[in-house]
Amino acid sequence: MTANIEAIVDPQVASRIRDIGRLSTLPQVTWELMRLLNNEETTPEDLQTVVEQDPALSAKVISLGNSAYYGLRTPATTIARAIVIIGFKELEFLALGLGLADTFDLRKVPYGFDGEALWLHSLSVSWAAREVAAATRLVDPGEAMLAGLLHNLGQIMLVTHFTVQLQRLMNYVEEGHSFAEAEVDLGLWHEVIGYLLAKNWGMPSYLQDVILYHHRPELAGEDAKGIVTVVNLALQMVDRTDFRLDYEVRPESSPDYAEVLPQMSLEEKDKILAKIKNTLPLMAPTWLQMMGPAKKKARH
Numbered sequence: 641m642t643a644n645i646e647a648i649v650d651p652q653v654a655s656r657i658r659d660i661g662r663l664s665t666l667p668q669v670t671w672e673l674m675r676l677l678n679n680e681e682t683t684p685e686d687l688q689t690v691v692e693q694d695p696a697l698s699a700k701v702i703s704l705g706n707s708a709y710y711g712l713r714t715p716a717t718t719i720a721r722a723i724v725i726i727g728f729k730e731l732e733f734l735a736l737g738l739g740l741a742d743t744f745d746l747r748k749v750p751y752g753f754d755g756e757a758l759w760l761h762s763l764s765v766s767w768a769a770r771e772v773a774a775a776t777r778l779v780d781p782g783e784a785m786l787a788g789l790l791h792n793l794g795q796i797m798l799v800t801h802f803t804v805q806l807q808r809l810m811n812y813v814e815e816g817h818s819f820a821e822a823e824v825d826l827g828l829w830h831e832v833i834g835y836l837l838a839k840n841w842g843m844p845s846y847l848q849d850v851i852l853y854h855h856r857p858e859l860a861g862e863d864a865k866g867i868v869t870v871v872n873l874a875l876q877m878v879d880r881t882d883f884r885l886d887y888e889v890r891p892e893s894s895p896d897y898a899e900v901l902p903q904m905s906l907e908e909k910d911k912i913l914a915k916i917k918n919t920l921p922l923m924a925p926t927w928l929q930m931m932g933p934a935k936k937k938a939r940h
C-alpha cells in the first residue's frame with residue numbers, strides 16, 4: 641500500500657506536506673532527547689543537561705515529577721531527580737508531547753473543532769497503548785506509548801495546517817457522509833497525511849506504520865503488526881471513555897474490540913479499561929498544561 645501512497649492524497653496537500661516537512665519540524669531539543677533516550681548509556685545527568693536548555697521543558701519536567709500521579713511525599717527539586725521519578729520513556733513522551741504542542745498549535749483550530757479533545761485523545765491513546773503493551777508483552781511499552789501519542793499526527797496536522805480543506809471535509813460530513821467516506825472522497829485521509837509527514841521527518845518506521853495503519857491493523861506488514869494492533873486496541877479502549885474523539889474515523893472494516901489481540905481475554909481488556917478510566921482524569925490537567933497558552937501567531 642505504501643508504494644505510491646502520495647498519489648491518493650489531494651496534490652496540493654501532498655506538496656504542502658513536503659514544505660512543512662522542510663520548514664516546520666519538532667524543536668531541536670526534542671530530537672536531541674530522543675537520540676539520548678535511545679542510547680542505553682545515557683544517564684539522568686546527561687538528560688538534565690539537555691532539558692536545562694529549554695526553560696519550558698524544565699518547568700514541565702519538574703512539575704510532572706511532582707504531580708499527583710506520582711504521589712511523592714518529598715518534592716523532586718532537581719531535573720535529574722524528576723527524570724528518575726518520571727522514567728526515561730515518560731520523559732521521551734513528555735519531550736515529544738511538548739515538541740508536538742509547540743509545532744502544532746491545537747488551541748488555534750477552525751471554529752467547530754475541538755483541539756483540546758484531539759490533544760487529550762492522543763495522550764489517552766498513548767497511555768492506554770502503554771498499558772496494553774505491558775500486559776501483553778508484545779511490544780516495548782515505551783515504544784507503544786510514543787506510537788499512541790503520534791498515531792493521529794495526520795489529524796493534528798489537518799486541523800492546524802489545512803483549515804480550508806478541513807472545512808470542506810466538515811461540510812461534506814454535514815451533507816450526510818461519514819468522516820471516513822469524506823476523507824477518502826476528498827483525498828484527505830488523515831492516516832496518509834500523517835504518514836507522509838512522519839516519513840519526511842525521518843521518524844522510525846514503526847511509527848510511520850502505526851500512523852498509516854492504526855484503523856486497519858490487518859493491512860500492516862508483519863514487522864509492525866504487533867505495535868499497530870496494540871495501538872488499535874488502545875484506541876478502541878479510549879473510545880469507551882470520556883476521552884473518545886467524536887469525529888474520529890471508524891472504518892467499517894476496523895477489527896472488533898473483542899476480537900482484536902486474541903492473546904488477551906475480554907476480562908483482561910476490561911481490567912485495563914477500568915484502570916485507564918481511573919488514570920486519564922488524573923493526567924488530563926498536566927496534559928492540558930503541556931499545550932500551553934494559544935500562540936500569538938498562527939503557523940499556517
Ligand SMILES: [Fe+2]
Pocket residue numbers: 791792795830854855888889
Ligand atoms: Fe485516526
